[in-house]
Amino acid sequence: DVKVTQSSRYLVKRTGEKVFLECVQDMDHENMFWYRQDPGLGLRLIYFSYDVKMKEKGDIPEGYSVSREKKERFSLILESASTNQTSMYLCASSLLGDTQYFGPGTRLTVL
Amino acid sequence: DQQVKQNSPSLSVQEGRISILNCDYTNSMFDYFLWYKKYPAEGPTFLISISSIKDKNEDGRFTVFLNKSAKHLSLHIVPSQPGDSAVYFCAASEDSNYQLIWGAGTKLIIKP
Numbered sequence: 001d002v003k004v005t006q007s008s009r010y011l012v013k014r015t016g017e018k019v020f021l022e023c024v025q026d027m028d029h030e031n032m033f034w035y036r037q038d039p040g041l042g043l044r045l046i047y048f049s050y051d052v053k054m055k056e057k058g059d060i061p062e063g064y065s066v067s068r069e070k071k072e073r074f075s076l077i078l079e080s081a082s083t084n085q086t087s088m089y090l091c092a093s094s095l096l097g098d099t100q101y102f103g104p105g106t107r108l109t110v111l
Numbered sequence: 112d113q114q115v116k117q118n119s120p121s122l123s124v125q126e127g128r129i130s131i132l133n134c135d136y137t138n139s140m141f142d143y144f145l146w147y148k149k150y151p152a153e154g155p156t157f158l159i160s161i162s163s164i165k166d167k168n169e170d171g172r173f174t175v176f177l178n179k180s181a182k183h184l185s186l187h188i189v190p191s192q193p194g195d196s197a198v199y200f201c202a203a204s205e206d207s208n209y210q211l212i213w214g215a216g217t218k219l220i221i222k223p
Contacts, residue, residue: 004154031209039128040120041156042215046161050209058210090154099145100211 019078023091032051032074036087117214130188133203141203
């Protein structure tokens with residue numbers, strides 16, 4: 001079974017703080033993704049990576065950056081958190097262009 | 112421009128009856144379609160998929176139908192159970208593209 005883990009289930013940060021969200025997958029998948037999910041908006045892609053050290057912008061990359069130094073790990077960074085980044089953050093991985101497998105999500109609140 | 116649309120934000124169905132969730136798409140290049148189920152405070156879990164070379168795929172209580180000419184797919188759940196109450200997302204992809212394009216989701220409520 002594919003296992004995707006995320007570093008925190010719940011996180012509370014203050015405006016202006018730097019925030020790191022970590023994601024690890026154990027299935028040697030090539031592709032990894034970061035989404036945010038907001039009510040009524042579905043899943044919106046922030047960034048994705050199809051190989052180590054490679055990254056591509058998704059639909060809403062502004063205010064975020066990512067890092068993929070190892071195949072199994074994909075980090076999402078909020079350089080200076082803002083209240084409009086309060087959301088559910090979901091990490092996923094996939095082999096090629098196939099089914100994506102998700103982690104449990106991180107509920108981030110920015111005060 | 113929303114390429115994948117789920118026009119019903121919510122749907123309420125009696126336990127034991129059929130639940131039908133709908134999804135429309137605009138991109139004729141999509142060739143792979145998936146349904147995911149999501150409980151609150153959890154990540155989405157893969158439910159069922161269908162390739163564009165098929166018009167139906169079945170897995171237990173779940174069946175997905177694809178009508179390519181209408182650019183429409185639907186998920187049928189029979190019989191509906193209380194544990195099926197969740198948000199359902201449809202997603203689509205083009206061959207050789209890493210990304211999935213997602214609908215906004217439909218919240219399914221199964222009434223006892």
